Amino acid sequence: MTDSSSPTSTTPDLGELRDLAVALAVEAGAFVAARPAELHVGTKSSPTDIVTIMDQRSEALLRERLRASRPQDAVFGEEAGASSGSSGLTWVIDPIDGTVNYLYGIPEYAVSVALVEGDPGTPGAWRPLVGAVCAPELGVVIHAAVGGGCAQRQIERGNDVRGTDVGVRVRADVSLDQALVATGFSYGVQERREEARLVAEVLPRVRDIRRGGSAALDLCNVARGRLDGYFESSVNPWDIAAGMLCVAEASGKVGGYGRGTILDPGIVAAAPHVHDDLADLVGWLTSEK
Ligand code: LIP
Numbered sequence: 311m312t313d314s315s316s317p318t319s320t321t322p323d324l325g326e327l328r329d330l331a332v333a334l335a336v337e338a339g340a341f342v343a344a345r346p347a348e349l350h351v352g353t354k355s356s357p358t359d360i361v362t363i364m365d366q367r368s369e370a371l372l373r374e375r376l377r378a379s380r381p382q383d384a385v386f387g388e389e390a391g392a393s394s395g396s397s398g399l400t401w402v403i404d405p406i407d408g409t410v411n412y413l414y415g416i417p418e419y420a421v422s423v424a425l426v427e428g429d430p431g432t433p434g435a436w437r438p439l440v441g442a443v444c445a446p447e448l449g450v451v452i453h454a455a456v457g458g459g460c461a462q463r464q465i466e467r468g469n470d471v472r473g474t475d476v477g478v479r480v481r482a483d484v485s486l487d488q489a490l491v492a493t494g495f496s497y498g499v500q501e502r503r504e505e506a507r508l509v510a511e512v513l514p515r516v517r518d519i520r521r522g523g524s525a526a527l528d529l530c531n532v533a534r535g536r537l538d539g540y541f542e543s544s545v546n547p548w549d550i551a552a553g554m555l556c557v558a559e560a561s562g563k564v565g566g567y568g569r570g571t572i573l574d575p576g577i578v579a580a581a582p583h584v585h586d587d588l589a590d591l592v593g594w595l596t597s598e599k
Pocket of ligand 1 (some may be wrong): 565
């Protein structure tokens with residue numbers, strides 16, 4: 311009988327899977343950074359919720375690579391939805407997170423690749439195992455694995471994944487009124503009105519607010535100490551799966567609004583003390599509406 315602690319053919323090797331997530335995020339990052347003259351912009355849930363041909367081509371590239379290297383796994387992507395698998399594991403991918411930034415030539419966009427166990431379509435029913443976020447025009451990939459810490463690696467050229475990993479941690483805990491906090495907004499008009507009211511109440515209670523335009527990079531900036539905290543209610547599993555693991559593995563804390571479940575609604579990520587105060591604040595403010 312196999313010892314439950316001993317590796318089996320079905321026990322995923324998190325080190326190999328982490329390397330695969332990094333390689334895929336970096337390759338797709340280099341691909342989208344080589345932007346064509348015409349992006350063929352379309353819209354999705356609203357006139358400002360855009361998708362470019364490079365979102366679609368990047369996801370197609372990621373799916374092709376995953377079919378070749380991990381055919382037994384499911385895939386859950388922003389543009390092409392869910393495909394089934396037999397392993398109980400799902401690759402959750404955002405082919406370009408920060409699409410509006412990408413459209414405007416603002417370099418704060420990223421490719422996010424995560425492998426999760428459980429059902430990513432149900433809040434609270436999944437957890438990331440490995441994840442990588444590559445911001446090609448910033449020349450960096452940030453990655454993590456459960457129990458393996460979080461690191462960032464400078465990308466020297468294009469899709470060259472070689473480079474030295476430097477471990478990262480969240481900033482030292484501060485009081486909420488000293489915290490630099492990021493957030494983001496949905497594409498729906500009514501949701502934006504509610505999010506504007508929320509951020510108006512948070513702003514006087516923190517050091518300052520930043521709105522970067524990419525949840526994946528906001529989470530990575532919490533993980534590497536460039537933000538004290540992040541909250542948002544209008545994101546999806548593909549926006550956050552890799553970045554939330556980076557925060558957790560950088561000694562941060564990730565949860566929902568109040569003491570709620572992640573994405574039911576919203577996500578809060580920060581160093582532990584900031585997280586609890588920020589989660590309580592946004593939870594109380596959204597319950598007051
Ligand atoms: C974006 C998120 C961001 C949010 C934006 C947008 P997209 O994802 O990463 O946090 O504030 O409105 O939803 O649409 O660029 O993949």
